[in-house]
Amino acid sequence: xxxxxxxxxxxxxxxxxxxxxxxxxxxxxxxxxxxxxxxxxxxxxxxxxxxxxxxxxxxxxxxxxxxxxxxxxxxxxxxxxxxxxxxxxxxxxxxxxxxxxxxxxxxxxxxxxxxxxxxxxxxxxxxxxxxxxxxxxxxxxxxxxxxxxxxxxxxxxxxxxxxxxxxxxxxxxxxxxxxxxxxxxxxxxxxxxxxxxxxxxxxxxxxxxxxxxxxxxxxxxxxxxx
Numbered sequence: 001x002x003x004x005x006x007x008x009x010x011x012x013x014x015x016x017x018x019x020x021x022x023x024x025x026x027x028x029x030x031x032x033x034x035x036x037x038x039x040x041x042x043x044x045x046x047x048x049x050x051x052x053x054x055x056x057x058x059x060x061x062x063x064x065x066x067x068x069x070x071x072x073x074x075x076x077x078x079x080x081x082x083x084x085x086x087x088x089x090x091x092x093x094x095x096x097x098x099x100x101x102x103x104x105x106x107x108x109x110x111x112x113x114x115x116x117x118x119x120x121x122x123x124x125x126x127x128x129x130x131x132x133x134x135x136x137x138x139x140x141x142x143x144x145x146x147x148x149x150x151x152x153x154x155x156x157x158x159x160x161x162x163x164x165x166x167x168x169x170x171x172x173x174x175x176x177x178x179x180x181x182x183x184x185x186x187x188x189x190x191x192x193x194x195x196x197x198x199x200x201x202x203x204x205x206x207x208x209x210x211x212x213x214x215x216x217x218x219x220x221x222x223x224x225x226x
Contacts, residue, residue: 004029004121007050009067010083011036011059019054026114029121037061045075051121054104057084057091065094072099079120092127102126158199165192170209 006023008031010016020031032048035041037059045053053071057064068080081102082095092103102120104113116126158166161182168178175189182189196208 001028003027004052004117005032005048005050006030006117007032007044007048007053008034009037009041009053009055009059010034011056011061015056022110022113023117029114029117037063041067042070042074045071045078049075050078052117053078053080054117055080055082057082057095065098068095068098068100081116081120081126096125158196162192162196162199165189166196166208169193169205172209 006029008016008019008023010019013036016034016036020034023029023031032050033044035044055064055067059067064082068082071078071080076099079102080100081104082100083104083106084091095103101124102116103126104116108116119126164182165178168181173181175186175193178184179186179189193205193208197203200208202208
């Protein structure tokens, strides 16, 4: 299995070592190089050709955005993920327009950290969770035309129950039928459907079903490749 090669740009040594140690535990990814900051970044990119650059948005030099622009110019195939505590909407838009594919909050769960790396490696776009489903998401789609709703949907984090509801919607079940199959009240099902619509940034049950088919097709293709 080909591992996801990661170049980590982080000027805090403790964070740099900790993130590297975390990634080493994953069988499908590895940190091929780390950089604190400065001119060595492009040299390391040319030498190691990573699949993903993991970049701290809050570098002390405050030149993270410039680094993104340089990487996208010289290494357009390399995907970029930025890390921050809670990035401002203006920062998110600037970084997306500059070519960033994903965002990881430093307070995120470890599972979400890994999930974002895998999703971006697979071609998805990942917005910060606190912005997903918001008006800002719609603004981003207009500002960056090639950022389609499907790309967001592939990486949305849902509960086990919500995933069950998505599958049953895809099968054509009504809320009443879903309630009976899952032993829930109709009100609870409606609440789940509402949450799913918001998480996927869609408006209809048909679009939820479309998401389910898209996710299943991707999983089937992945299984065939194993």
